[in-house]
Amino acid sequence: MRANQTLSLQRTAQIKKVIKMVALTVTIYTLAILYFSPILYMLISGFKTEYQAVSPSFVFTPTFETYKSVLSDPSLYGYLGNSIFQVLASSVLCLLLGLPAAFALAFGNFRKKGTRDKIYMWFLTTILLPPVAVLIPLYTWFHAWQLNTTPLGLLMAYVGFHVPIVVWMLYSFFADVPTEIMEASEMDGCTRFQQMMHIAVPLVRTGIISACLLVAVFIWNEFFLGFNLTGNDTATLPVYMSRFREQQGMFIAQLSASSTIAILPAIVVGWMTQKSLVKGLTLGAVKG
Amino acid sequence: MKKKNDWPFILPAIFVVAVMTQVPFLLTVVYSTLRWNLARPDMPIVFSGIDNYLFFLKIPDFTVVPEFYSIVLQTIIVTVVALVICTVIGFLFSILLDHPIPGVNIARTLIMGPFFVMSTVTGVIWKTTILNTTFGWYGVLAKSIGLAPVDLLSYYPLPVIIFLFCWQWIPFFVLIILAGLQGISGELVDSMRIDGLNWWQSTFRVKLPLIMNHIRVAVMLGLVFIVKEFGLILVTTAGGPGTRSYTLPYQVYMQIFSASNVGRAGALATMTVVLTLLAVNFVSKSMKKNNL
Structure with a gap:
């Protein structure tokens, strides 16, 4: 009798657990889909014709017509090319500058004890500097020397603003590398440069890739400097997208298709890097 | 061995960062003391002391709030309210997403989506496909x-x-x-269950204090990112109606592009930076104190 009771108690507990699980699952998925729905609707609307897009709905016969017309607009490729150039060039430059710096901050010797911490903090505070702080002199320089007709001016600004982020993230990855390995390799007569290239870099490969990708996403999405420091020939995709602001609900299909092209790379890359992004952000900051 | 000099590894980075961020900022401060208008090349650039600051800070008539103060207030309201909502909802979402339901990674990934969308796209998409009164979801559903x-x-x-x-x-x-919540050890979670803590106690009395550091990081970075947000305002309201949705960065932009006034824009930018850094410092300090 008692055994039966405990059995049924166990069963009700189990059933309760299952019900709770189902309820949680439904809630979480509903929430996630609702939260994502503006993006979802945009992804879908790119496959509508303008006529179909006028009335909001999720049911329609998909077509590639809008994409064809968006992709046949030559001006899009100018912006796309500029964005790709900025992203590639600044990621590479940020890495070339940031990697040795982070390495030296993690393992280097400086004459005074506190120097390392001071430089690290200096990089961190630079991250906090809002871009309005630099806009005006950069704007006047760009104005005076016609720098907004070449992509190099904006590139320099981007590198300056994103090197600290690379240093910050890579430092948190280097901090996980045991110092014994470094000391051992020093005994074996490795130069600092060899240590960095042959020992440290292979150990933090994921960190390097994710720091690069994070910087790439930030620059791909950057608008303030891109908008204010470029001319017609050097403007990037976020600037192109901002031109849709006057449309008052017209050309929804075209807007959706262009938006999809503009955001898909960042979303995909962002999703791939979110794990190491968390690591870089929290490890560096929770300590400091 | 110890005599190795590691400066060459670090100097190029310091140089580039300094030249592109610190030097321009110092120049901004210098410009803020000049009377300099790009639209008036005939007028000489002269030193004007704190005139540019006074232009914004002075209160000519105590019955009306000067534009500058209402813009500062708007910036503070937008930032503080957004940060509070982000923290509260972010915490609740994280609690939900911490449950091991089947395929929870898909749900997490969907919720991450908007973060990676460029702000100008966020603005135009919401403005045209949702908030538009004729063609958007909001308009159609309301009707x-x-x-x-x-x-x-x-x-x-x-x-x-x-x-x-x-x-x-x-x-x-x-x-x-969420990263903070997942860092809480399974043993602790088990022992909370054995001790008979209810959901409320375990969530707010035990888990919340444990992840305070993560929340602090999120709030500080969120503060820095939200204060500088510009594209979203430009594409949605363009600061309007009037100046009702101006924030400080937007006002700096208007000063330099519409008014071409380098000096005044410099003064505004300097004040923006000072206010931002003060706010970051304040948040960091006060949240640390509460934690201890």
Whole structure:
């Protein structure tokens, strides 16, 4: 009798657990889909014709017509090319500058004890500097020397603003590398440069890739400097997208298709890097 | 061995960062003391002391709030309200997403989505496909239940902007807070269950204090990112109606592009930076104190 009771108690507990699980699952998925729905609707609307897009709905016969017309607009490729150039060039430059710096901050010797911490903090505070702080002199320089007709001016600004982020993230990855390995390799007569290239870099490969990708996403999405420091020939995709602001609900299909092209790379890359992004952000900051 | 000099590794980075960020900032401070208008090349650039600051700070008539102060107030409202909402909702979302339901990674990934969308796209997408009173979901749904949709962007510019900031930045808070929750050891969670703590106690009395550091990081970075947000405001309300949805960075932009006034823009930018750094410092300190 008692055994039966405990059995049924166990069963009700189990059933309760299952019900709770189902309820949680439904809630979480509903929430996630609702939260994502503006993006979802945009992804879908790119496959509508303008006529179909006028009335909001999720049911329609998909077509590639809008994409064809968006992709046949030559001006899009100018912006796309500029964005790709900025992203590639600044990621590479940020890495070339940031990697040795982070390495030296993690393992280097400086004459005074506190120097390392001071430089690290200096990089961190630079991250906090809002871009309005630099806009005006950069704007006047760009104005005076016609720098907004070449992509190099904006590139320099981007590198300056994103090197600290690379240093910050890579430092948190280097901090996980045991110092014994470094000391051992020093005994074996490795130069600092060899240590960095042959020992440290292979150990933090994921960190390097994710720091690069994070910087790439930030620059791909950057608008303030891109908008204010470029001319017609050097403007990037976020600037192109901002031109849709006057449309008052017209050309929804075209807007959706262009938006999809503009955001898909960042979303995909962002999703791939979110794990190491968390690591870089929290490890560096929770300590400091 | 110890005599190795590691400066060559680090100097190029310091040089580039200094030249592109610190030097321009110092110049901004210098410019803020000049009378300099790009649209008037005939007028000489002269030193004007703190005139540019006084232009914004002076209160000619105590019955009206000068534009500068209302813009500062708007910036503070937008930032503080957005940060509070992001923290609260971000925490609640993280608690939900911490459950091991089947395929929870898909749900997490969907919620992360808006964070990676460029702000100009966020702005135009919400403005045209959702908030538009004729073609957007909001307009169509409101009409279908017999309401007359109002143009939210002109009637409630600040709440809409705050809402959109939150939509973009809650994922970032979830990303960091969830990482904190998952760092809590399984043993602790088990022992809380054995001790008979209810959901409320275990969530707010035990877990919340444990992840305070993560919340602090999220709030500080969120603060820096939200204060500088510019694109979203430009594409949705363009600061309007009037100056009702201006924030400080937007006002700096208007000073340099519409008024071409380098000196005044410099003064505004300097004050913006000082206010931002003060706020970051304040948040960092006060949250640390509460934690200890």
